Amino acid sequence: MNVPQPHREKKFSSTQPSQLDVDEGLPGNEIDTGEEQVSEKDADEPLSGPFPGGPHDPSVLKSFKSHVAAAIWFNKERDPLKLQNHSYKLTQWVFDENVANHKFWTYIDGSGLRPLVSCSYLIGNRVVVSAFCERWQPETNTFHLPFGEMTITLDDVFKILGIPVQGDSISVPEGVRLDKTYYASLLSSTLGVTTDEVKIEMSRYGGNGVTLEWLRLRFQGVSDDSPLEFIEFAARGFLLYILGCTLFVDKTGNRINIIYLYFLRDLNRVGRYAWGAAGLAFLYRQLGLASRVGCRQIGGYLTLLEAWIYEHFRNVAGVDLVGLVFVH
Numbered sequence: 545m546n547v548p549q550p551h552r553e554k555k556f557s558s559t560q561p562s563q564l565d566v567d568e569g570l571p572g573n574e575i576d577t578g579e580e581q582v583s584e585k586d587a588d589e590p591l592s593g594p595f596p597g598g599p600h601d602p603s604v605l606k607s608f609k610s611h612v613a614a615a616i617w618f619n620k621e622r623d624p625l626k627l628q629n630h631s632y633k634l635t636q637w638v639f640d641e642n643v644a645n646h647k648f649w650t651y652i653d654g655s656g657l658r659p660l661v662s663c664s665y666l667i668g669n670r671v672v673v674s675a676f677c678e679r680w681q682p683e684t685n686t687f688h689l690p691f692g693e694m695t696i697t698l699d700d701v702f703k704i705l706g707i708p709v710q711g712d713s714i715s716v717p718e719g720v721r722l723d724k725t726y727y728a729s730l731l732s733s734t735l736g737v738t739t740d741e742v743k744i745e746m747s748r749y750g751g752n753g754v755t756l757e758w759l760r761l762r763f764q765g766v767s768d769d770s771p772l773e774f775i776e777f778a779a780r781g782f783l784l785y786i787l788g789c790t791l792f793v794d795k796t797g798n799r800i801n802i803i804y805l806y807f808l809r810d811l812n813r814v815g816r817y818a819w820g821a822a823g824l825a826f827l828y829r830q831l832g833l834a835s836r837v838g839c840r841q842i843g844g845y846l847t848l849l850e851a852w853i854y855e856h857f858r859n860v861a862g863v864d865l866v867g868l869v870f871v872h
Contacts, residue, residue, distance in 0.1 A: 605683050612678050615837045624670035625677060625834055626841035628797060630756065630789040631664035637760050637785060644768040651779035655814040659706040660790045664847045672853060672860055673846060682832030696827070696852050701820040704851045709820035712813075716806060727752055727802045734805045735762075736777040746802075753799040759785045780808045791823030794843045823848070 608614055612622055639645060652658050679687040686693040698709040720726065728742045731754070737745070745754050759781045766778035788800030807817055823845055830844035853860055 605681055607683065608681075610836050610838075611681070612835055612837045612839075616678065622674070622837070623840075624674040625839070627668040627670055627673060627846055628793050628795055628841060628843040629665070629668045629846055630793050630798075631847060632666050633756055633760075633789050634661055634664060634786070635666075637764055637782065639764075640767075645766065647768050647772070647775050648766050648779055648782075651776070651811045651814075652782065654812065655783055656708045657783060657786055657814070657819060660786050663705060664790060665850060668846050668850060673842065673849060676849070676853060677831060677834040677842065680831045680835045682828075682835060685828050685832075694856070696824060696848065698821060698824065700852050700855075701824050701848065704848060704855070705820060705823075707820045707823075708815060709818055709824075711816045711818040714807060714817055714819065714822035716803065720806075722752075722803065724752075730805050731802055734777070734780050734809055736773065749796070749799055752803070753796065753801050754784075755798050756785055756788050756800060757798065759788075759800075776811060779811055780805060783808050783814065790847070791819065791845050792826055793845060795841055 605611075615622065649658075676687060679689060681688050684693065686695040701707070702709045716722065724746065728739075728746060731737050731742050731746070732739065745758055746752075749755070763778035763781040766775055768775075770778070784800055784804055787804055792800060792804065794801075808814055827844035827848060830842055831849075833839055834842035
C-alpha cells in the first residue's frame with residue numbers, strides 16, 4: 545500500500561507550530577496527473593480513485609479524502625491538536641497518609657487498575673501526538689509510515705501500563721436499555737446516591753455522565769472507619785474516576801460515562817475484565833476521529849500513545865526521557 549509523502553511549505557516544530565488554516569477550501573491539483581482531485585465539497589465522499597501522492601487503490605482507505613493528510617498534500621497544515629489530558633486530576637484526589645485505608649486499597653489492588661494511578665504523563669506533547677495522528681488510518685487502525693505500517697498492540701498496553709489485557713469483554717449485554725432510567729438506577733445502586741442527588745447530577749450534562757470533580761468530592765474522605773458499604777461505594781467511585789482520567793478520556797473535558805459502573809458492580813470481578821483491550825479500542829477510535837481534517841482535539845489515554853511513540857521512536861521526543869514527569 546502506498547503511503548502519502550506530501551511536500552510541505554511549512555512543517556511543525558516544537559517551538560513554532562504551523563499556523564496554516566485547514567478550514568479554507570482545498571485547492572485543486574494544478575498538475576494533470578490523471579488522479580482524483582479533491583475539494584472541500586467532496587471531502588466527505590468515499591475515495592473512488594487514486595489520490596495524488598497517496599493511495600492508488602481506493603478499496604481500503606475509502607475515507608482518505610477527509611483525512612488530514614489529504615489537506616496537508618495541498619499545503620493546508622493543521623495546528624497541533626488540543627490534548628484532553630486529565631492525568632493531573634489524579635493528583636487532586638488526595639489521601640491522608642495518617643488515615644488507614646487498607647480495606648479501600650484492597651479493592652483497588654484487586655481491580656488490576658492501580659498501575660494507572662502512577663503511570664501518567666502530567667503534560668503531553670501536542671506536536672508529537674499531532675504528527676502521529678497525521679499518519680493514522682482508521683480503516684486499518686495502523687500508522688502508515690515511510691517504511692510500512694505499525695500499531696499499538698495489546699502486548700504494548702500490558703508492558704507499558706501493566707493492566708489486564710485478557711479477560712471478560714467490556715461490553716454491555718444485549719437487552720440492557722441504556723436510557724436515563726437505567727443510568728439513574730445504576731448510579732444509585734453502585735454509588736449509594738439518593739434519587740434527588742441522581743437527578744441533580746444527571747441533569748447537569750445530558751443524563752449519561754457524571755463529573756470527575758463530583759466523584760472526588762463525594763468519596764475522597766473514605767477511611768477504614770467508614771461503614772463497609774460506603775468503602776465499597778468509594779472504591780467504585782475511585783475506579784470510575786481513574787477510568788475517566790486515563791483509559792476513557794473523552795472530549796467533554798471533565799466527565800465520565802456512567803455505563804462503566806456496570807462493570808464495577810461486583811468489586812471482586814473487576815480484575816477479570818480486559819480493561820487494557822477496551823482502553824486500546826477507545827484510543828483507536830479517538831485516533832480515527834483526530835485524523836479527520838476538521839478535528840481540533842483528541843481524547844483517549846494519550847500517555848499510552850506517547851509512551852509507545854517514545855519506546856519505538858527514541859529520537860522523536862527531543863528530550864531526556866528520564867526527565868519526563870509522571871503522576872506519583
